[in-house]
Amino acid sequence: MHDVAAHAAHHAPPTSFIRKHVFSLDHKVIGKQYYGLALLAAIVGMVLSWFMRIHLAWNSAAIPGLQLLSKNGAPGGVMTPEYYLQLMTMHGTIMVFFVLTTAPFAAFGNFFLPIQVGAEDMPFPHFNMMSFWVTFTGFVVLIASFFVPDGPTLGGWTQYAPLNAVGSVSGPGQGTGVVLWMASIALFCVGQLLGSLNFIPTTLDLRVKGMSLLRLPLTTWAWFITSCMGLTAFAVLMPACILAILDHVAGTSFFVPSGLVVSDQLVPHSGGSTLLWQHLFWFFGHPEVYIAIVPGIGIVSHILITNMRKPMLSQRVLIYSMGALAVLSYMVYGHHMFVSGMNPYSSLAFSFPTLVITIPSTIVVLIWTFSLYGSKLRINSASLFSLGFISMFVSGGVSGFFLAQPSIDIMLHATYFVVGHFHLVMGVAAMFGIFAGTYFWAPKMFGRMINETLGKIHFWLSFVGAYCIFMPFHYLGMAGNVRRYSTFVDDYLQPLIPVHHFITVAALLTGAAQLIFVYNLIHSRFWGKPAPDNPWEGTSLEWSTATPPPWDNFGGKHPVVYHDPYQYGVQSSVGDYVMQASPEQVKTEHEEK
Amino acid sequence: MATTVHEPPQIEPRRLPDLGHSGNGGWRNLVPADGNRGVALDYSPPPSSSAIWVVLFAVTMMFAAFTSALFVRKGSSLDWETFTLPSILYFNTLLLVASSVTLEVSRRRVAVFMGGIKSQVESPARWLYITLFLGLLFVGGQYVAWSQLRAEGLYLATNPSSSFFYLLTAVHALHVLGGLGGLIYVIRKLSKSVLRRNQLVATARYWHFIGILWVYLLLLLWMKL
Numbered sequence: 001m002h003d004v005a006a007h008a009a010h011h012a013p014p015t016s017f018i019r020k021h022v023f024s025l026d027h028k029v030i031g032k033q034y035y036g037l038a039l040l041a042a043i044v045g046m047v048l049s050w051f052m053r054i055h056l057a058w059n060s061a062a063i064p065g066l067q068l069l070s071k072n073g074a075p076g077g078v079m080t081p082e083y084y085l086q087l088m089t090m091h092g093t094i095m096v097f098f099v100l101t102t103a104p105f106a107a108f109g110n111f112f113l114p115i116q117v118g119a120e121d122m123p124f125p126h127f128n129m130m131s132f133w134v135t136f137t138g139f140v141v142l143i144a145s146f147f148v149p150d151g152p153t154l155g156g157w158t159q160y161a162p163l164n165a166v167g168s169v170s171g172p173g174q175g176t177g178v179v180l181w182m183a184s185i186a187l188f189c190v191g192q193l194l195g196s197l198n199f200i201p202t203t204l205d206l207r208v209k210g211m212s213l214l215r216l217p218l219t220t221w222a223w224f225i226t227s228c229m230g231l232t233a234f235a236v237l238m239p240a241c242i243l244a245i246l247d248h249v250a251g252t253s254f255f256v257p258s259g260l261v262v263s264d265q266l267v268p269h270s271g272g273s274t275l276l277w278q279h280l281f282w283f284f285g286h287p288e289v290y291i292a293i294v295p296g297i298g299i300v301s302h303i304l305i306t307n308m309r310k311p312m313l314s315q316r317v318l319i320y321s322m323g324a325l326a327v328l329s330y331m332v333y334g335h336h337m338f339v340s341g342m343n344p345y346s347s348l349a350f351s352f353p354t355l356v357i358t359i360p361s362t363i364v365v366l367i368w369t370f371s372l373y374g375s376k377l378r379i380n381s382a383s384l385f386s387l388g389f390i391s392m393f394v395s396g397g398v399s400g401f402f403l404a405q406p407s408i409d410i411m412l413h414a415t416y417f418v419v420g421h422f423h424l425v426m427g428v429a430a431m432f433g434i435f436a437g438t439y440f441w442a443p444k445m446f447g448r449m450i451n452e453t454l455g456k457i458h459f460w461l462s463f464v465g466a467y468c469i470f471m472p473f474h475y476l477g478m479a480g481n482v483r484r485y486s487t488f489v490d491d492y493l494q495p496l497i498p499v500h501h502f503i504t505v506a507a508l509l510t511g512a513a514q515l516i517f518v519y520n521l522i523h524s525r526f527w528g529k530p531a532p533d534n535p536w537e538g539t540s541l542e543w544s545t546a547t548p549p550p551w552d553n554f555g556g557k558h559p560v561v562y563h564d565p566y567q568y569g570v571q572s573s574v575g576d577y578v579m580q581a582s583p584e585q586v587k588t589e590h591e592e593k
Numbered sequence: 594m595a596t597t598v599h600e601p602p603q604i605e606p607r608r609l610p611d612l613g614h615s616g617n618g619g620w621r622n623l624v625p626a627d628g629n630r631g632v633a634l635d636y637s638p639p640p641s642s643s644a645i646w647v648v649l650f651a652v653t654m655m656f657a658a659f660t661s662a663l664f665v666r667k668g669s670s671l672d673w674e675t676f677t678l679p680s681i682l683y684f685n686t687l688l689l690v691a692s693s694v695t696l697e698v699s700r701r702r703v704a705v706f707m708g709g710i711k712s713q714v715e716s717p718a719r720w721l722y723i724t725l726f727l728g729l730l731f732v733g734g735q736y737v738a739w740s741q742l743r744a745e746g747l748y749l750a751t752n753p754s755s756s757f758f759y760l761l762t763a764v765h766a767l768h769v770l771g772g773l774g775g776l777i778y779v780i781r782k783l784s785k786s787v788l789r790r791n792q793l794v795a796t797a798r799y800w801h802f803i804g805i806l807w808v809y810l811l812l813l814l815w816m817k818l
Contacts, residue, residue, distance in 0.1 A: 197644055201640035231647060231650060236657075242760075243662060246756070252750045280658055
């Protein structure tokens with residue numbers, strides 16, 4: 001019985017600089033470290049996308065400075081087709097793993113999950129610290145591949161077999177570059193598994209008194225569900241990377257078929273299965289989409305409720321829907337392989353749950369929409385980005401209906417339609433979730449308010465810009481514009497070149513608008529108005545504690561939870577809300593009537 | 594808007610002492626809608642007891658991935674050559690099973706020791722040391738098995754069957770080494786008298802799991818290789 005207290009996370013306040021800011025055990029510092037890593041990775045990924053977009057629109061244009069990155073890949077600043085693919089691979093890998101997974105899940109989750117359940121810290125702070133530093137090492141290893149001979153791998157973020165295993169004979173970067181990619185992702189998997197090892201017991205075991213499971217805020221639920229997904233997905237991707245590394249360096253033949261001739265050379269492997277990689281990869285890969293988006297669903301719900309000043313139509317259905325998304329995400333992965341030569345009956349089997357998974361997504365959107373209907377939404381940067389998230393999630397999700405059907409997917413596969421689809425629903429939507437979370441929580445994280453005017457300008461430029469970039473992708477795809485081409489020389493693609501010009505200009509401008517965000521974040525961090533403890537009049541536990549929270553989160557106290565997470569629209573001594581940790585009894589408007 | 598009103602929780606001091614740390618949220622504390630929280634509440638288990646299931650689940654998923662790779666690889670190829678498993682593997686299996694038994698014995702002795710009846714247990718760590726020794730012997734035995742295969746000319750890349758043999762046994766051996774690390778941690782904590790029961794329980798769960806996993810792997814290798 002006494003084990004409960006003895007095992008709750010508890011460590012002494014840090015004293016040295018290293019323990020405070022570098023190898024910190026504090027979940028809040030680790031959360032901020034993850035956020036910093038994601039911000040850095042996002043800037044790198046975005047600059048790479050600029051390079052790609054400029055090259056796509058103006059093939060022969062020299063990009064100043066690019067030759068410094070690779071003399072062979074970009075002689076005189078003009079990238080070769082292979083180097084285009086290498087940059088594309090790195091853009092995808094950096095964005096999916098080190099931005100979309102780390103920021104909404106690892107960064108915000110680390111900072112706020114323990115506070116929202118009322119814990120002092122995660123139960124295994126050393127593992128938590130390792131989680132970040134292993135992930136960071138993975139990022140360094142990935143970036144290191146820019147600086148090896150031949151540069152990074154060109155196989156795309158999916159690293160399909162057998163190209164991932166046959167070595168440099170299959171192109172520049174396919175030697176050391178692939179090994180570094182696999183090692184980086186294997187490290188990333190270890191980091192995220194260590195994260196799940198902390199997130200799950202924190203949610204289950206470290207909740208304070210009165211914090212029943214259904215009193216957890218939606219963000220906590222989202223992070224909990226995501227950590228369960230990550231546990232299953234990353235534990236499968238890591239062995240896949242190990243097999244690929246062995247094929248690469250030890251001469252095994254897991255993924256390389258016999259008799260394979262690449263670049264006029266017979267590859268000395270025998271009998272491997274290329275589809276095996278795809279199965280292992282997509283068993284991770286599709287849940288990864290939801291690992292990126294479910295935290296966003298939680299964050300957006302949390303922010304909208306706070307700004308609508310009323311709870312969602314159904315808290316429970318939202319939780320169940322997120323759970324359903326998590327479960328179904330493992331049953332749909334085969335839809336990435338409709339044209340890979342699977343049995344047609346398998347396509348049918350994967351198509352059905354793919355259509356079914358739209359149901360919980362639709363339910364979530366309907367709950368948001370009908371909850372927003374008639375509400376007096378407080379308009380601020382966080383709520384605007386939350387609305388933007390819904391818009392992107394719907395726009396990107398609707399094209400998923402088309403792609404879910406094998407007969408249509410065969411036509412649209414590997415075109416810009418697919419690129420537009422996943423960028424909107426997974427990339428931009430998740431980014432908007434990250435922005436919303438940043439504007440909402442930065443006061444708590446850094447102790448300073450963020451400039452709202454700049455935030456709103458950032459929103460409108462990003463919102464319009466994202467649509468200008470990604471909606472035309474769908475038209476390009478329907479016109480048959482194939483993805484992964486570095487130049488469009490075919491006759492039928494010539495009329496589409498102006499569309500590419502438009503997209504590139506939009507991408508450059510929208511990217512530049514992100515500098516406003518970076519400036520706003522850094523300026524506010526140091527010179528912003530000091531933030532009060534509860535600037536948004538929120539109810540969950542993160543708003544009960546000081547800003548920024550003390551090292552043990554609640555200053556030696558242990559809150560007791562008396563209410564559901566979102567008691568808005570009530571009359572209490574502080575206003576139209578009552579905080580979870582407030583013992584005050586309130587009456588609802590409904591009861592007063 | 595319509596929101597529910599909750600009574601302040603009626604914390605029953607006898608069942609839920611305020612121990613001054615986070616936790617106590619209650620594992621089965623679902624919806625105390627009737628306000629009778631004494632019924633709904635139960636103690637949270639210590640985090641390590643749920644964390645160990647997280648670990649075991651991740652390891653299970655990892656070996657499930659390897660297993661499915663083995664099935665797919667064998668099913669889709671014509672180059673699969675079978676070979677006889679080194680007989681020392683069966684002896685190693687006995688060692689690992691025996692180590693699980695000794696760990697259970699040590700668990701009981703440590704429980705008696707920690708229960709305050711210290712005079713009855715002179716050296717509570719003895720059986721832990723025996724378990725540690727058996728575990729080390731297992732890893733050594735696996736090394737002997739690899740050496741035997743090498744002597745037969747079967748290397749990692751010789752054939753997919755040997756690739757899977759080395760891969761599965763090596764990854765399993767790494768997990769056994771992790772378990773040995775856990776045992777050393779427990780022995781150190783015990784020698785300083787700061788061992789907590791759930792730390793030993795979590796280590797034991799992991800160790801037994803690694804044993805069961807080995808029996809599964811041996812059956813898989815025996816059937817498929």
